[in-house]
Amino acid sequence: MALPHVSRIVHSPKDFRVRDEALEAAFARRDATAYERAYQQFGARMYTSALRVLRDKELAHDCVHDVLLHLWRKGTSYSPARGNLEAFLVVCVRNAALTRARDDARRRALLAEQPPPATSTLDADPFEHAHVTEALSKLSETQAKTIQLAYYRGMTHTEIAAALSEPVGTIKSRISNALRTLRDALGKESLR
Numbered sequence: 179m180a181l182p183h184v185s186r187i188v189h190s191p192k193d194f195r196v197r198d199e200a201l202e203a204a205f206a207r208r209d210a211t212a213y214e215r216a217y218q219q220f221g222a223r224m225y226t227s228a229l230r231v232l233r234d235k236e237l238a239h240d241c242v243h244d245v246l247l248h249l250w251r252k253g254t255s256y257s258p259a260r261g262n263l264e265a266f267l268v269v270c271v272r273n274a275a276l277t278r279a280r281d282d283a284r285r286r287a288l289l290a291e292q293p294p295p296a297t298s299t300l301d302a303d304p305f306e307h308a309h310v311t312e313a314l315s316k317l318s319e320t321q322a323k324t325i326q327l328a329y330y331r332g333m334t335h336t337e338i339a340a341a342l343s344e345p346v347g348t349i350k351s352r353i354s355n356a357l358r359t360l361r362d363a364l365g366k367e368s369l370r
Contacts, residue, residue, distance in 0.1 A: 202258040213250055217242075220264045224271040231275035236318050238275070240348060245274050281343045288341070313363035321356035328353055 197364055201219075204212035217224075221242065228238035249256075249270065256266050327333045327341065335353070339346040 197262050199258060202256075202263045206254065206256050206258055206265055208250065208253060210250075213246060216263060216267060217246060220267050223264065224267055225270045227268050228275040231272060231279055234318070234320060236320055236352075237278065240344075241275050241278060242249050242271055244345070244348075245271050248274075278343070281294045285342060297337055307365065316359055316363050317356050321359070324349060325356050325360075 198219075201212055201215055205216055213283075224242045224245070225238050226243040229235065232238050232241060245267075254266075256263065275321070314325070317325065324338060324342070327338045328335075332343065335349050336347050338344075339349045
Protein backbone atom coordinates (compact mmCIF):
# COMPACT_ATOMS: atom_id res chain seq x y z
CA MET A 179 0.00 0.00 0.00
CA ALA A 180 1.54 3.28 -1.12
CA LEU A 181 1.22 6.54 0.73
CA PRO A 182 -1.01 9.09 -1.06
CA HIS A 183 1.59 11.67 -2.12
CA VAL A 184 4.80 9.72 -1.71
CA SER A 185 5.83 7.44 -4.49
CA ARG A 186 9.57 7.09 -4.94
CA ILE A 187 12.37 6.13 -2.62
CA VAL A 188 15.63 8.02 -3.01
CA HIS A 189 18.55 5.80 -2.12
CA SER A 190 21.24 7.41 -0.04
CA PRO A 191 24.40 5.76 1.25
CA LYS A 192 23.43 6.57 4.85
CA ASP A 193 19.72 5.82 4.84
CA PHE A 194 16.58 5.59 2.81
CA ARG A 195 14.54 8.73 2.31
CA VAL A 196 11.03 8.97 1.05
CA ARG A 197 10.66 11.60 -1.62
CA ASP A 198 7.72 13.94 -0.98
CA GLU A 199 6.47 14.72 -4.48
CA ALA A 200 3.59 16.88 -3.24
CA LEU A 201 6.06 19.13 -1.40
CA GLU A 202 8.33 19.27 -4.45
CA ALA A 203 5.44 20.22 -6.74
CA ALA A 204 4.19 22.87 -4.31
CA PHE A 205 7.72 24.30 -3.97
CA ALA A 206 8.05 24.49 -7.76
CA ARG A 207 4.73 26.41 -7.82
CA ARG A 208 6.15 28.79 -5.14
CA ASP A 209 3.53 27.88 -2.56
CA ALA A 210 4.41 29.70 0.69
CA THR A 211 3.56 26.72 2.90
CA ALA A 212 5.90 24.56 0.81
CA TYR A 213 8.78 26.92 1.55
CA GLU A 214 8.04 26.69 5.25
CA ARG A 215 7.80 22.89 5.13
CA ALA A 216 10.99 22.66 3.07
CA TYR A 217 12.80 24.77 5.68
CA GLN A 218 11.44 22.60 8.49
CA GLN A 219 12.50 19.39 6.75
CA PHE A 220 15.80 20.45 5.17
CA GLY A 221 16.87 23.54 7.13
CA ALA A 222 19.32 21.66 9.35
CA ARG A 223 21.08 20.10 6.37
CA MET A 224 21.16 23.45 4.55
CA TYR A 225 22.62 25.13 7.64
CA THR A 226 25.25 22.41 8.05
CA SER A 227 26.28 22.81 4.42
CA ALA A 228 26.68 26.58 4.85
CA LEU A 229 28.49 26.19 8.16
CA ARG A 230 31.07 23.82 6.65
CA VAL A 231 32.01 26.45 4.09
CA LEU A 232 31.64 29.65 6.12
CA ARG A 233 32.75 28.37 9.56
CA ASP A 234 30.59 30.98 11.28
CA LYS A 235 27.16 30.22 12.77
CA GLU A 236 25.73 33.68 12.16
CA LEU A 237 26.89 33.76 8.55
CA ALA A 238 25.53 30.25 7.97
CA HIS A 239 22.10 31.25 9.29
CA ASP A 240 22.14 34.40 7.14
CA CYS A 241 23.14 32.37 4.10
CA VAL A 242 20.24 29.89 4.47
CA HIS A 243 17.80 32.74 5.05
CA ASP A 244 19.07 34.72 2.07
CA VAL A 245 18.93 31.70 -0.27
CA LEU A 246 15.32 30.90 0.65
CA LEU A 247 14.36 34.56 0.34
CA HIS A 248 16.09 34.78 -3.05
CA LEU A 249 14.33 31.63 -4.30
CA TRP A 250 10.99 32.98 -3.09
CA ARG A 251 11.41 36.46 -4.60
CA LYS A 252 13.02 35.52 -7.89
CA GLY A 253 11.27 32.22 -8.49
CA THR A 254 13.19 29.03 -8.74
CA SER A 255 14.73 27.01 -11.46
CA TYR A 256 13.69 23.95 -9.47
CA SER A 257 11.84 21.23 -11.29
CA PRO A 258 10.89 17.96 -9.60
CA ALA A 259 11.79 16.13 -12.81
CA ARG A 260 15.45 17.21 -12.45
CA GLY A 261 16.01 15.90 -8.94
CA ASN A 262 14.86 15.99 -5.36
CA LEU A 263 14.18 19.19 -3.48
CA GLU A 264 16.61 18.55 -0.63
CA ALA A 265 19.57 18.18 -2.99
CA PHE A 266 18.53 21.31 -4.89
CA LEU A 267 18.31 23.41 -1.71
CA VAL A 268 21.58 22.11 -0.26
CA VAL A 269 23.41 22.84 -3.54
CA CYS A 270 21.90 26.36 -3.69
CA VAL A 271 23.03 27.07 -0.12
CA ARG A 272 26.48 25.58 -0.70
CA ASN A 273 26.98 27.68 -3.84
CA ALA A 274 25.85 30.83 -2.02
CA ALA A 275 28.19 30.03 0.88
CA LEU A 276 31.12 29.53 -1.50
CA THR A 277 30.34 32.86 -3.15
CA ARG A 278 30.24 34.56 0.25
CA ALA A 279 33.53 32.95 1.26
CA ARG A 280 35.22 34.19 -1.94
CA ASP A 281 33.71 37.66 -1.46
CA ASP A 282 34.88 37.67 2.16
CA ALA A 283 38.45 36.86 1.10
CA ARG A 284 38.37 39.73 -1.42
CA ARG A 285 36.87 42.04 1.21
CA ARG A 286 39.60 41.19 3.73
CA ALA A 287 42.26 41.92 1.13
CA LEU A 288 40.60 45.24 0.32
CA LEU A 289 40.27 46.22 3.98
CA ALA A 290 43.88 45.25 4.66
CA GLU A 291 44.96 47.77 2.02
CA GLN A 292 43.03 50.63 3.68
CA PRO A 293 44.90 52.94 6.05
CA PRO A 294 44.44 52.32 9.77
CA PRO A 295 41.65 54.24 11.49
CA ALA A 296 42.37 57.64 12.92
CA THR A 297 43.31 57.72 16.59
CA SER A 298 40.42 58.25 18.94
CA THR A 299 39.90 59.56 22.43
CA LEU A 300 40.16 55.96 23.62
CA ASP A 301 43.92 56.11 23.03
CA ALA A 302 44.22 58.89 25.61
CA ASP A 303 42.60 56.85 28.41
CA PRO A 304 44.19 53.38 28.78
CA PHE A 305 41.52 52.19 31.25
CA GLU A 306 38.69 53.11 28.88
CA HIS A 307 40.58 51.57 25.97
CA ALA A 308 40.95 48.27 27.87
CA HIS A 309 37.28 48.35 28.88
CA VAL A 310 36.09 48.90 25.29
CA THR A 311 38.53 46.30 23.89
CA GLU A 312 37.20 43.73 26.36
CA ALA A 313 33.60 44.56 25.38
CA LEU A 314 34.44 44.29 21.67
CA SER A 315 35.89 40.81 22.26
CA LYS A 316 32.38 39.65 23.25
CA LEU A 317 31.12 40.29 19.71
CA SER A 318 31.14 37.72 16.93
CA GLU A 319 33.72 38.25 14.19
CA THR A 320 31.08 39.57 11.77
CA GLN A 321 29.59 41.92 14.37
CA ALA A 322 33.03 43.26 15.31
CA LYS A 323 33.94 43.87 11.65
CA THR A 324 30.66 45.73 11.06
CA ILE A 325 31.15 47.90 14.16
CA GLN A 326 34.73 48.67 13.13
CA LEU A 327 33.60 49.77 9.69
CA ALA A 328 30.76 51.89 11.07
CA TYR A 329 32.48 53.58 13.99
CA TYR A 330 36.21 53.46 13.32
CA ARG A 331 36.09 53.99 9.55
CA GLY A 332 32.94 56.13 9.57
CA MET A 333 31.14 54.13 6.88
CA THR A 334 27.35 54.35 6.42
CA HIS A 335 25.09 51.28 6.51
CA THR A 336 24.87 51.37 2.72
CA GLU A 337 28.65 51.61 2.33
CA ILE A 338 29.16 48.71 4.76
CA ALA A 339 26.57 46.62 2.91
CA ALA A 340 28.36 47.27 -0.38
CA ALA A 341 31.80 46.53 1.10
CA LEU A 342 30.62 43.28 2.70
CA SER A 343 28.27 42.26 -0.15
CA GLU A 344 25.40 41.91 2.30
CA PRO A 345 21.88 43.36 2.36
CA VAL A 346 21.49 46.69 4.17
CA GLY A 347 18.89 45.13 6.49
CA THR A 348 21.39 42.49 7.59
CA ILE A 349 23.95 45.21 8.36
CA LYS A 350 21.43 47.24 10.37
CA SER A 351 20.39 44.16 12.37
CA ARG A 352 24.00 43.17 12.97
CA ILE A 353 24.89 46.67 14.23
CA SER A 354 21.80 46.76 16.45
CA ASN A 355 22.61 43.37 17.98
CA ALA A 356 26.26 44.34 18.42
CA LEU A 357 25.34 47.61 20.15
CA ARG A 358 23.00 45.71 22.48
CA THR A 359 25.86 43.34 23.35
CA LEU A 360 28.25 46.26 23.89
CA ARG A 361 25.68 48.11 26.02
CA ASP A 362 25.34 45.06 28.26
CA ALA A 363 29.12 44.63 28.46
CA LEU A 364 29.94 48.28 29.14
CA GLY A 365 26.96 49.16 31.28
CA LYS A 366 23.84 50.90 30.02
CA GLU A 367 25.01 54.43 30.87
CA SER A 368 28.07 54.26 28.59
CA LEU A 369 26.17 54.00 25.29
CA ARG A 370 23.47 56.61 25.78
